[in-house]
Amino acid sequence: MAVVAPTVAQPSAQPPARRSPRVRWIxxxxxxxxxxxxxxxxxxxxxxxxxxxxxxxxxxxGYTFTGNVGIxxxxxxAYPEQLFRSLVYAxxxxxxxxxxxxxxxxxxxxxxxxxxxxxxxMVILPFFVSYIIRTLSWKFILADDGIFLGTLKSIGLLPDDxxxxxxxxxxxxxxxYNFLPFMVLPLFVSxxxxxxxxxxxxxxxxSNKRSTFLRVTLPLSLPGLLAGSLLTxxxxxxxxxxxxxxxxxxxxxxxxxxxxxxxxHNDYPTGAAISFILMAAILIGVFVYAKLLxxxxxxx
Amino acid sequence: MTDVDAAVAFERAEGRGxxxxxxxxxxxxxxxLPTFAGLVIAYLFLPIAVMILYGFNDYAGKYNxxxxxxxxxxxxxxxxDPDLVTALQNSxxxxxxxxxxxxxxxxxxxxxxxxxxxxxxGATNMFIFLPMATPxxxxxxxxxxxxxxxxxPLGFGTILIAHVMFCIxxxxxxxxxRTQGFNAEWEEAAKDLGATPWVTFWTxxxxxxxxxxxxxxxxxxxxxxxxYVVSTFNAGKTxxxxxWVYGxxxxxxxxxxxxxxxxxxxxxxxxxxxxxxxxxRREVA
Numbered sequence: 001m002a003v004v005a006p007t008v009a010q011p012s013a014q015p016p017a018r019r020s021p022r023v024r025w026i027x028x029x030x031x032x033x034x035x036x037x038x039x040x041x042x043x044x045x046x047x048x049x050x051x052x053x054x055x056x057x058x059x060x061x062g063y064t065f066t067g068n069v070g071i072x073x074x075x076x077x078a079y080p081e082q083l084f085r086s087l088v089y090a091x092x093x094x095x096x097x098x099x100x101x102x103x104x105x106x107x108x109x110x111x112x113x114x115x116x117x118x119x120x121x122m123v124i125l126p127f128f129v130s131y132i133i134r135t136l137s138w139k140f141i142l143a144d145d146g147i148f149l150g151t152l153k154s155i156g157l158l159p160d161d162x163x164x165x166x167x168x169x170x171x172x173x174x175x176x177y178n179f180l181p182f183m184v185l186p187l188f189v190s191x192x193x194x195x196x197x198x199x200x201x202x203x204x205x206x207s208n209k210r211s212t213f214l215r216v217t218l219p220l221s222l223p224g225l226l227a228g229s230l231l232t233x234x235x236x237x238x239x240x241x242x243x244x245x246x247x248x249x250x251x252x253x254x255x256x257x258x259x260x261x262x263x264x265h266n267d268y269p270t271g272a273a274i275s276f277i278l279m280a281a282i283l284i285g286v287f288v289y290a291k292l293l294x295x296x297x298x299x300x
Numbered sequence: 301m302t303d304v305d306a307a308v309a310f311e312r313a314e315g316r317g318x319x320x321x322x323x324x325x326x327x328x329x330x331x332x333l334p335t336f337a338g339l340v341i342a343y344l345f346l347p348i349a350v351m352i353l354y355g356f357n358d359y360a361g362k363y364n365x366x367x368x369x370x371x372x373x374x375x376x377x378x379x380x381d382p383d384l385v386t387a388l389q390n391s392x393x394x395x396x397x398x399x400x401x402x403x404x405x406x407x408x409x410x411x412x413x414x415x416x417x418x419x420x421x422g423a424t425n426m427f428i429f430l431p432m433a434t435p436x437x438x439x440x441x442x443x444x445x446x447x448x449x450x451x452x453p454l455g456f457g458t459i460l461i462a463h464v465m466f467c468i469x470x471x472x473x474x475x476x477x478r479t480q481g482f483n484a485e486w487e488e489a490a491k492d493l494g495a496t497p498w499v500t501f502w503t504x505x506x507x508x509x510x511x512x513x514x515x516x517x518x519x520x521x522x523x524x525x526x527x528y529v530v531s532t533f534n535a536g537k538t539x540x541x542x543x544w545v546y547g548x549x550x551x552x553x554x555x556x557x558x559x560x561x562x563x564x565x566x567x568x569x570x571x572x573x574x575x576x577x578x579x580x581r582r583e584v585a
Binding site (some may be wrong): 023024026027028030031033034035037038041042044045046048049051052100103104106107108111112117119121122123125126127128129130131132133134136137138139140141143144145146147150177180181230234235237238239240241245255258259262263268271272275278279282283286 | 333334336337340341343344345346347348350351354364365366367405406408409411412415416418424427428430431433434435436437438439441442443444445446448449461462464465468469472522526528529532533541542545546549553557558561564565568569572576
C-alpha cells in the first residue's frame with residue numbers, strides 16, 4: 001500500500017501519459033458518440049435559436065430569416081419588468097438559500113457526528129417528490145382556507161381576506177424551498193473536507209470562534225459557496241413554474257414569457273430572442289465565476 | 301499536536317462525538333445550530349407530509365384544499381384515469397431508455413477524459429459543463445426552434461433526444477468523480493500479467509467504476525422521470541407524468557396526484573435505503 005498511497009491521496013488532474021497514436025484514437029472514439037449528441041442537440045439548437053430570433057413572419061405564414069436585430073431592442077423594451085424580476089428573484093433566493101443553507105451545512109459537517117449521512121439524506125428527501133407536486137404542495141399549505149391560513153383565520157389571528165398564495169412571497173418561498181438542497185450539498189462537501197486540525201491550530205494560536213470561522217472555515221468553504229450559488233442562481237433565473245403555480249400576473253418572470261410566446265402564441269422569434277438574452281446573461285456570469293475559481297474547480 | 305488533540309481529531313474524523321475527550325478552549329456546544337438545523341429539516345419535510353396527508357382527504361368538489369375528513373377512496377380509484385396510466389407508462393419507458401443511452405454515452409466520455417491525454421481535453425471539460433449551466437427553459441426552447449425549423453414531428457422521440465442531451469453531462473461528472481481517484485497501477489498490473497486492453501477493462505476497470513456508473517444511472521433516471529420544463533417544449537401531444545400533473549392542476553389538483561406522488565416518494569426512498577443497506581452489508585462482509 002505504501003506505493004499506492006500517494007496516488008490515492010492525490011487524484012491527479014492529469015491522466016497518465018499515453019501518447020501512442022493508437023491509444024489517442026481510442027479516446028476520440030470514446031468521445032465521439034456523446035459529444036456528437038451534445039453538438040447536435042445542445043450546440044446546434046443554441047445556434048439555431050439565435051438564427052430563429054432574427055426571423056420575422058407569423059405562425060400561419062411561416063417565419064423567414066430577415067436579420068431582424070431590432071427584435072432584441074423590442075423584447076427588452078417589452079419585458080423589462082420580467083427581466084428585472086428574473087434577476088432580482090434569483091438574487092434574493094440565492095442569498096436566502098445561503099443564509100438558511102450555510103448554518104445547516106455547517107451543522108451537518110461539523111456537529112452531526114455519526115448522523116451525518118442520515119441528515120444529508122433528509123436534505124435530499126424533497127428530490128424524491130416530483131418538482132411540480134412539491135410546488136403544488138405549497139399551494140395546499142398556503143391556500144386561503146388551507147391548513148396554515150385556514151387555521152389562523154378560524155382562531156381569529158388573521159383577517160378572512162388574508163392571502164399568501166398568488167403573491168410575490170409565495171413565489172419566493174416556493175423557489176427558496178425548491179433550490180435549498182442545491183445550496184446545501186456543495187456547501188456541505190467543502191465544509192466536510194476541512195481538516196479539523198486546521199481549526200484546532202487556529203484555536204491553539206488564540207483565535208476565538210469568530211475569527212476562526214472568518215479566517216479559516218469561511219475561506220475554505222468558498223468553492224462550495226460559489227458552486228452552490230451558481231446551482232441556485234441559474235435555475236431560479238430561468239424558472240417559471242413557481243411563478244406560474246404560486247404567483248399572479250405581476251410576478252411573471254422571463255421564463256413565463258418564453259413559455260407563453262413559444263407554446264401559446266407560437267411566436268418563435270420572440271421566444272428565441274428572450275431565451276437568448278437569458279442565456280447570454282447567465283453564461284457571462286458563469287464565465288466570470290469560472291475565471292475567478294479556475295475551471296477545474298467548477299468542472300470537476 | 302498532543303496525543304489528546306490527536307485523539308479528538310481522530311474521533312471527529314471517525315464521526316464519533318467528543319464527549320469523552322477533554323473539551324478544547326472555545327468549543328462549547330451551543331443549542332442554536334442543532335435547533336436551527338432541526339427547523340430547516342422540518343421545513344423541508346412539510347410539503348412532503350402535506351402531500352401525503354391530502355391524498356387521504358375526503359373532499360367534495362374540485363378543490364382539495366380544506367381538510368374535510370379521512371378517506372381511502374383516492375387510493376382505490378388510482379388507475380381509473382386512462383390518461384394518467386398512459387402518462388405513467390410514457391414516463392417510465394422514456395426514463396429507462398434515456399438512462400441506458402445517457403449512461404453509456406456519458407461513461408464513455410468520462411473514461412476518455414480521465415484515462416487518456418489528448419488534444420482538446422480542457423475544451424471538452426468546459427463543453428460538458430455548458431449544458432449544466434444552461435437553464436432548462438433555454439434548452440427546451442432552443443431544441444424546439446431546431447425541431448420546428450426542420451419540421452421534426454414532436455412527441456416520444458423528441459422527448460427522448462432532449463432528455464438524453466441534458467442527462468449526459470450529469471453522467472460524465474458523476475462517473476468522473478469515481479474514475480479520477482482511480483489507481484492506474486491496477487490496470488498496469490493486469491497488462492503485465494498478459495491481459496488484453498479489452499479484458500483489462502471488463503475485469504479490472506469496469507468493476508471498480510461500477511458504483512459510479514450506477515449512481516450516474518440513478519441520477520439520469522431521476523432527472524428524466526421528473527422533467528417538466530424541457531418536456532413541455534418538445535412533447536407535442538405526448539403526455540408524461542409531470543406534464544399530466546401540471547395539466548390536471550389547472551382545474552384544481554385531484555387527490556390522485558397526491559397519491560401518485562406518495563407512491564413514487566415511498567418507492568424512491570425505499571430503493572435508496574435498500575441500496576444503503578446492501579452497501580453496509582458488503583462492507584461488513
